[in-house]
Amino acid sequence: MSGFEIFGLIGTIVAIIDTTIAAYDAIRDLDGLPEAFEEVNNRLPLVQEIFKEAREKTKNATSSSETAAMKKVLKSSEGKLQKLQKIFLKIAGTQESGADNFVVSVYQTLVNKFGKKSRVESLMQDILKDLATLTAYAVFEDATKKRAEELGNAAQMLESVPPSLEESDLDDNTGVRSQVAGRDINNVSDNATMTKNGDHASNYRAKIQYNGIRPPQQSHKSAESSSDVINHNVHYGEDGNVAAELRDLHTIELHATYSKLLNTKVPNTNEWLFHRKEFVEWEKGQFGTGKTFIALSVTRRIEDVERQSGMAPACIHVFLSDGSKRPTTKNLFASLLFQLLMKDEKRIADERLSEFYKRVKGSSEEVIAKEYLDMIICEVRRYSRVFLIVDALDELQGSSQYNPWDEFQKALNQFPKRVSLLITSRQKLGFMLSRRRERHIEIIAQAEDIGLYVEHRITTTPKMERLVQEAEITDSKFRQYIAATITQKAQGLFVCAEMHMNRLAEEDTIGHFKKALNELPDMTPTFEKALQRIEKKPLNQHKLAKQALCWMLFAVRPLTSREVCHAFAVASGTTRLDMELVPKESVLLEACAGIFVTDRERELLSPIHPTANEYLRAIQEEIPGQSSIAKKCLIYISYEEFETKDCSDDIIKLRMIKYPLLKYAASHWAEHYKKGGEPNCLKELAVNFLRNSGKVTSAFKIKNGPGQMTPSAISGLHAVVYFDLFKLASSVQHDINSRCSNDQTALHWAAVYGRTQFIDFLINAGAEKDIADRDGNTPLHLAVFNKHTAVVGNLMEKGAKPDIRNKQNWTPLRWALKYGLWKEVHLLVKHKSEVNTEDKEGWTAFRYAISNQYPPLKILRLMVQNGEDVNSKSQDGWTPLVHAASHGDVGLVKFLLASNAQVDQCNGEGISALGSAATYGHRAVAKILLDGKADVNVVSADGQTPLMRAVLNGDRKLTWLLLDHGADLMVTDSKGKTALHYAVQTGNKRIVWLLLEMMQSFDTKDEDGRTALHFAVESANHSLTWLLLEYMPQVDYRDNDGMTALQIASRTGDERIAEQLLSKGARPNLQDQEGKTALHHATISGRPGIVELLVRAHADINLQDSRGLTAQHYISRSS
Structure with missing residues (x-):
């Protein structure tokens, strides 16, 4: 057996995958299609790509034991792919029936017919196992090893995808259940597993050994209460570090809050909700809104339902119960991840979590949040259904500088459909969730x-x-x-x-x-009476009440009573807070005359009735305004105690406990300052604060919270940029190039936050345009990273250099090109940056541009106008035109040719653009290149022509196109093969016929002396053998070993081909270099049918080989 049969077999597999993918496209939107179908379809291109790459290497394979072993595995894969194809095609062909549940019915029938292992996810798992086996063979080694990470991800996700059919569906053919893919809340499974993560699969899964593909682990834990699930003793691995770190990272006390609130809930309340249409639809997979005790009731209901069905809860929840401790996105994600992991003891000990923690530790907030989100999505997909309940989401709304609300909304849109969301809020949210139908319920006390x-x-x-x-x-x-x-x-x-x-x-x-x-009392007249009572109170209580009213009306977020009490004690001209002036909370409530109450669970000061705020706004001229709050905040954060350089996490924690208003003041003073009109009376106070780097740094560390990577040595100039206080910039005494601890200047911060007004001011004041921070990033780098197009243009106009490399070797232009930031690219290219310069990997900016999918031609045109060489070849031999041709990009090919690209320039492998187009079957590109006078017979480094590549690709139309443009059929490659050799090798009868019709000579031999007929006979292809015999003038061509086609057929035992050859005049007594005739080979191989044919054809049984043995001798030996 030779590599030719393997080549043909792989070609068949590739064709089956093409058909299967096309069939899925026809059924992808059908109702009731199990989720496993999508996951399997998403893995097919990867499998096809591996087979295609391996097929190229089989061209030169010779007969060996390896090919026989590979054939067995490939046949196995072919059979599984054929079953997969039949399933997809059958469902596609039945969809017109319109019958309810027809997808499930058809699919179940097919699986029961093919066998239990024929569920689509099982078929794909087995195909991946076949690929793991094929890794041991040279032709597959490179293709599989370089995609080991992708294969590992695919293997794990397939293990985790919910079963497309339950076991009971397979055991009882008549009882098809409608809960396929976990669509019923009463069928949530604790061992239903993870499915795909799109294109953003978390890197921690890459650590899986690809060859270690294993079936899903089944787990049937006893039911536990939610508090038990969190608080019971769990094995955390050898040292317990991973779980401890995860506990440290999730800073929201979710379950403490949940249990505390649950204990205060009156039994049997909120039952009305469960009968509302909106809730019923949500529970079955829709979406709605509510409030805290509603959220508690829903959470308990779901946990009870799932516990009664004997399954571990798949309900995760976030009670944002303390408005003074608004979490970051990282905190929020860590808390959700912690809950999911704690539902399964074994997950905590998983070494992948160690890898995950090592990777995120020390990373930026943005990177960590994304890593958490990826991992949460993976964990979610271990369950057939997950309920996510978020109470008081409006508490996430932050300042203009940092708003976790936006990030969390984006995250929710990435969750799979199996995640059912219930969100509660005090106000109606401007909240859009893609691919989800929203339900809204206004909650009032029933x-x-x-x-x-x-x-x-x-x-x-x-x-x-x-x-x-x-x-x-x-x-x-x-x-x-x-x-x-x-x-x-x-x-x-x-x-x-x-x-x-x-x-x-x-x-x-x-x-x-x-x-x-x-x-x-009724609520309507209450407020006027309360204000009248406030006016009559003693002076101190009157002032306290007015302060509370002010904060209630103008604060960015709800405040605790302790925060308001501290605000009241802040006095002008003081350098420290006199704790003796801080009133007790009971005094505050008494002073407010019943207008406010303290939320028992959240300790927040809130109006007794929603109309309170409306009433207060109507009389706000009687209440201190924004400037009053700004003044209090500035005095508070300017206390001498905060000037110390020691801003360790422990110090920050102690300050936040001792000074409850500190975080609010540090975070929001600038907002109140601006909303108050930036009055001159506060300017001196603000400037004095900003001129003190110690106080400014302390304020930023408090604002961000302990554990965050907040730099030290932050100047007032950094702060005015951050808070966008342009009017104060010139008043702050500063070194214009002052750096904080990460070596960033105010100009860096202006670039990060998109402050265009500051760019001009800082550069005109002497700021260094190209100063680099600790990571080597200039302000221009940061403007590009953050997609601030206006800032990029501003910096370029001011002369910033676009070709400076950071420590990761990125220039601003290359980063923008890599990630398709075309607006920024246009500005950078317009200034003629980085023309024809290569980085250490040999990539030019032009290559980055072209390598991006569908780059705008106007960008490329501008780069060429600036001097980019369209014929530049990189160190690894990459050329623009060959790249464009290999990707079938017609517009790019036309552009490059119009820009004088050399049509026959070859890449590092000696392949021209035409050769590349032929390799990948891009006929439209090939036509453009041929019209552009491409050499149709250009030979690559391995001697192959475009015609040979088209033949190998099995593309008959492209083969005809090349022949029509004068492709030479008789050219041989480095192995001596012609296009006809390759056509026979691939088994494509129509292409073989086309070539035979065009050829004048049929006896060309390869380096081993073999003709196309030798290949057809060895691959046992009867139809091709017959076709070749119709055209070839004689049949007794000998290879370098003296073997004829008849001798090969005699050795392999193919009687039908032997008869064909004999009928065409093959001579049975010809001897090879060892003196053996066809009869010798037949007797040695034990082919009695061939022996009989040869004897009838007058084969000489007495002819001796080089050892003096006749065929009779070999018969005697074998008997």
């Missing part, structure tokens, strides 16, 4: 829930229970009357119901209780 709450308060408060029982002696419906009255007065708010019940709880006699109940 009468039945308030009734349950009232009853709960009465029965759990002994004094009230005694009074109510006393009243019920004469009025049996008094308890119901209390509930009805509280419900009416609460106006749909639990907080109001709580306030009224608190009021009733103060009474000691039934008479006073009834009087208080009947005098409970």
Whole structure:
């Protein structure tokens, strides 16, 4: 057996994959199509690419034991791919029926017919195992090893994809269930596994050994409560470091908050929600909104449903319960990841988590967040259904400088459809989720829930229970009357119901209780009366209340009562906070005359009723405004204590505990300063703060929080750039090129944050345009990285150099080209940067541009106008035209030819553009090149012509195109083969016929002396042998070993071909170089049928070989 049969077999496999991919395109949008189908289809191009590359190497393979072994594995893969093809085609052919659930029915029938291992995901897993086996053979080694990471990812994801058919579906052919791919909440499986991660697969999966493909691990844990799942003892590996690090990274106390809130929930409340249409649809896979206790109820319901079905909870939740501790995106993702991992003890000990932690440790916030998101998505796909519940999402809305809200919204859009989202908020959010249908429910306290709450308060408060029982002696419906009255007065708010019940709880006699109940106020006139009471209060309480009103009305986010108390104690002209001036929280609430209450769970100061803020805005001229808050913040962050250079994480944590307003003041002083109109009365205060680098650095470290990579030595100039306070820039005393600890200047920060106004100011003031930071990045680098087009243009106009390389060897232009930032590229190219210069890998800017998928021709045209050489060849032999031809980019090929590209220039492998187009079957490109006078017979380094490459690719139309333009059929490559040799080798009968019709001579031999007929006979291709015999003038061509086609057929035992050859005059008594005739070979190989044919054809049984042995001798030996 030779490599020719392997070549043909791989060609068949490649064709099957093409058909399968086309069939999937026809069914991809069908309802009910299991998720595994998409995952399998996503892996087919990778498999096809490997087979194509391996096929090229089989051309030169000779007969060996390896080819026989490979054939067995390839036949196995072919069979599995054929089953996959039949499944896709059958479903595509049946979709017109329109029957309900037809996809499942057709698919189940086929799988039961083919066998249990014929589920699409099982077929693809087995194909990957075949590729793992083929890695041991030379022709597949390179193709598989260089894609080991992709194959490893594919293997793991296929292990993790939810089964396309459940085991029970296979056991009972008549009972097809409708819950395919985990579409029913009652069929959530704790061992349903992970599926694809798109093009952003997390690198941690790359550590999987490709040859270690294994079946999914089955896990059936006993049901546990959610708190048990988190708090039970877990094995964390040998040293426990990974779990400990993950615990450190997730800073939101999710489960503590969840358990605390759950303990305060009145039993049986919120049941109404579960009957609402919107919730029912969400529970089955849709989306809705709610509030904290609604979120608690939903979370508990889902966990109970899943626990009752004997499966581990697949519900993860985030209760953003403390508005003073808004998490970063990294914190949020770490918390979600922690929950998912803690659902399975074995996951914590997984060495891939160690790799993940090593990779993210020390990385930037943006990189870490992305790594977390990738890993969360992978973990999510271990489950057939995941419910993500986020309470109080509006708390994520941050400042203009950092807004985790936006990042989290983008992240949610990347989650697979199996993740059902429930988001609660105090306000309606401008929130768009792609590929998801949104449901909105406005949550107000339901009468039945308030009734349950009232009853709960009465029965759990002994004094009230005694009074109510006393009243019920004469009025049996008094308890119901209390509930009805509280419900009416609460106006749909639990907080109001709580306030009224608190009021009733103060009474000691039934008479006073009834009087208080009947005098409970409505909310509408409450605010005016409260403000009147505030006006009548003592001066200090009056001032405190006005301060609270100010912060309530103008603060960027809700504040805790402690924060407001500290704000009140801030006094002008002080350098430290006098703790004796900080009022108690109870005093604050008393001063506010009932307008505000403290949220019991969140410790936030909030209005008693939503209309409070509306009322306050209507009278805001009576309340201190934005400038007042800005002043308080500036004084607070300017205290002498914060001037110390010691800004370690421990110091930061202590300051945040001791000074609760510090984080808010550090984060938002500039916003209030700008909203207040940047008044002159505050300018001196702001400038004095900004001139003190120690205080500025402390403020930034507080703003970002401990554990973040906040630089030190931040100047006031950095700060005014960050907060966009241009009017203060000239007032801040500074070294214009002052660097913080990461070596970035204010100009770097202006580039990062897109402050175009500052660019002019700083450069005109003497800032160095090309100064590099610790990573070697200039301001221009950072402007490009952050896609600030206007800043890029501004810096270029000011003379910034675009060809400076950072420590990763990137110039601004190359980075922009690499990632397709075409607006930035245009600005950089316009200034004629980096013409024909190569980096250390040998890439020019022009190569980066062309290598990007579909680069804008106007960019390339501008680069050529600036002097880029379209014929430049890089160190590795890459050329623009060959690259464009290999990718089939018609527009790019036309552009390069119009720009005087050399049409026959070859790359490092000696392949021309035409040869490359022929290799990859790009007929349109080949036609353009031929019209451009490309040499149709140009020979590559291995001696192959474009015609040979088209033949090898099996492209009959392209073969005809080349022949029509004068392709020479008789040219031989370095192995002596002609196009006809390759056509026979691939087994393409139509191309062989086409070549035979055009050829004048058929007896050309390769370096081994073999004609095309030798190849056809050895591959046992009957139709090709017959076709060649119709054209060849004689059949007894000998190869270098003296072997004729008849001798080969006699050795392989192919009686049909032997008969064909004999009928065409093949001489049975010709001897090879060892003196053996066809009869010798037949007897040695044990082919009695051939022996009989040869004897009938007058083969001489007495002829001796070079050892003096006749055929009879060999027969005697074998017997």
